[in-house]
Amino acid sequence: MNASMTAAVEVREQDRLALPPDTPDRGSGRRLLANALRVLAIDAVEAANSGHPGMPMGMADIAEALWRRHLRHNPADPRWPDRDRFVLSNGHGSMLLYALLHLTGYDLPMEELRRFRQLGSRTPGHPEHGLTPGVETTTGPLGQGLANAVGMALAERLLGAEFNRPGHRIVDHRTFCFVGDGCLMEGISHEACSLAGTLGLEKLVVFYDDNGISIDGPVTGWFADDTPGRFEAYGWRVIREVDGHDAHALDTAIDEALTPCGKPTLVCCKTVIGHGSPARAGSAEVHGAPLGSAEVAATRAALGWTAAPFELPDEVRAGWDARRRGAAVQADWQARFDAYADAHPQAAAEFLRRMRGDLPEGFAESADAWIAAVAERAEPMASRKASQQAIQALAELLPELLGGSADLTGSNLTDWRGSGGRHLHYGVREFAMAAVMNGIALHGGFLPFGGTFLAFSDYSRNGLRLSALMGLRVVHVFTHDGIGLGEDGPTHQPVEHAASLRLMPNLDVWRPCDALETAVAWRAAVERADGPSALLLSRQTLPAQPGIGRIRDAARGGYVLADVERPDVVLIATGSEVAIAMEARRLLAGRGIAARLVSMPCCEVFDRQDQAWRRAVLPDGVPRLAVEAGATGLWRAHVGLDGDVVGLDRYGESAPAADLYRHFGITAEAVADRAQRLCSSQF
DSSP states (O other), X not given: OOXXXXXXXXXXXXXXXXXXXXXXXXXXXXXXXXHHHHHHHXXXXXXXXXXXXXXXXXXXXXXXXXXXXXXXXXXXXXXXXXXXXXXXXXXXXXXXXXXXXXXXXXXXXXXXXXXXXXXTOSOOXXXXXXXXXXXXXXXXXXXXXXXXXXXXXXXXXXXXXHHOBTTBOOOOOXXXXXXEHHHHHSXXXXXXXXXXXXXXXXXXXXXEEEXXXXXXXXXXXXXXXXXXXXXXXXXXXXXXXXXXXXXXXXXXXXXXXXXXXXXXEEEEEEOOTTTTOTTTTTSGGGTSSOOOHHHHHHHHHHHTOOSOTTOOOHHHHHHHOOHHHHHHHHHHHHHHHHHHHHHOHHHHHHHHHHHHTOOOXXXXXXXXXXXXXXXXXXXXEEHHHHHHHHHHHHHHHOTTEEXXXXXXXXXXXXXXXXXXXXXXXXXXXXXXXXXXXXHHHHHSSOEEEEXXXXXXXXXXXXHHHHHHHHTOOOEEEEESOSGGGOTTOTTTOOSSHHHHHHXXXXXXXXXOSSHHHHHHHHHHHHHOOSSOEEEEOOSSEEOOOXXXXXHHHHTTSOEXXXXXXXXXXXXXXXXXXXXXXXXXXXXXXXXXXXXXXXXXXOHHHHHTXXXXXHHHHSOTTSOEEEEOSSOOGGGHHHHOTTOEEEOOOSOOOSSOHHHHHHHTXXXXXXXXXXXXXXXXXXX
């Protein structure tokens, strides 16, 4: 950056934090503070005998410049709504973040750093949201933290546009993200950063740790991209060739990054991995292994560090402590928010409700009335269309509902009348959509949902996994849920996908059979506060099933849809196959076989019910036959050793839907025949 550019930089006063007068801030003082991050990472990795010291040692100077001079946060209140968000996308360097949190004053005592990577500690191998105070998101799978940061920056912009008023800016913060070479090799970085550039998310600032090393060694043999050019092509401002070990150069770059320009910013920092290690700096050896006692001693000597392991000089603690400064920054915001609340009391109350994640007062009663109306109408329709009607109803009840699609809006039916800025076009970016939604949910203020075809859930799977791991309220709308989509063929016909998603802990997978169950599934998804939900929806029209009084039963995940006094067999079905099972039940009655039909829209919710309910729905001693046009393996747990499954354990074909169901033997006649044989085998 030349001198004229430096002179033109203007940074808002609130973006440059005032440091206490006794704080080390120049030359060796700042190096001392950065070295504290290095030695804490070295000590923790050495104590655990595992971990990644190289990145924390290489990015320590960048972290010092950002966290001490610009990051607006309050260690005493990690959930303060207008804090800056910090994301460590290269999460293997977790000790850098833990050291920062400990030193600045978060509730993370030194004992937790000593217990790095140990069972029950708050310092796991990779950062975990909800476990460690100040950790904004779970990272480790490279690139996803970067996409989370895009979601956070997007949420900040949308929330500010909705709640800020002339003279009152209560939403006005930035999202900062550290990334490494590995993050930028991952395809999700392209998806997310292309979207961020298109949207012009100027409050997103990403620091690229350009050290040229990954686990296998120097990256030149497999990562020769013109990274600055790539990001400029996305529409980002790029600050090139910053010395990542020069405090003054970093200050200058950050000042420029904070200057409004209408674009997100990438700060390209040239660093040496393992900086400070005499023998291993700049090599892959320091990436993911302890230095060893001899090299630890040599490194401490090279850094001029004389304190014992896990001990810090008083001047280091004083220089890093951000509690007083953080309290002052939050107090200033609180005074501004109080003035906002005086001028706009309803908006202030709504803002606080949404940041808490509470549903609106009276939501339950309104949802009851809406679902009762759906039951009363009993209209046949595709469950994707029923989902769109649910979105319309919920959007009117939940101003926080924010949704979109990965370029399949007209197929997923994820739009609604009057959506305005609450509908997002993600483009053909399924993985980024999942991870960006995670970032939106983590930021707070919105309840995100996104749509694609069920067969493409594989693209976004790791984003779903981290959503489930973090327990985020995110709704995944997956349409075209089986062979019923027909002529598009096996590439688009999900066979194993429902079973695969059901294997994921803490993900509720709903496959509703009609409009009523779809409404129930949507309500359950938005009311669920401790994890994501996946809605598997049909392209083809489904008949409305009888029973207006089944609303509460359907919400329990599995229930008796049609019954007899003494069943000879229990049929279990989901989604479009419920109608097939209902017809099979009629055929069985003509053969003198009494069948109970259980609709199982959500196995996970059903399995969480008490034993009395589960036994009442699936009684012992009665043979069971499950019916679903997909992989059969998981159904064995519900049908038992003596039961059977009608399903599909191979890939589909390209043909009209009706032909496919006949071809694969998933018809009422075939189900009735299998049920009859099952009953005969019991005698």
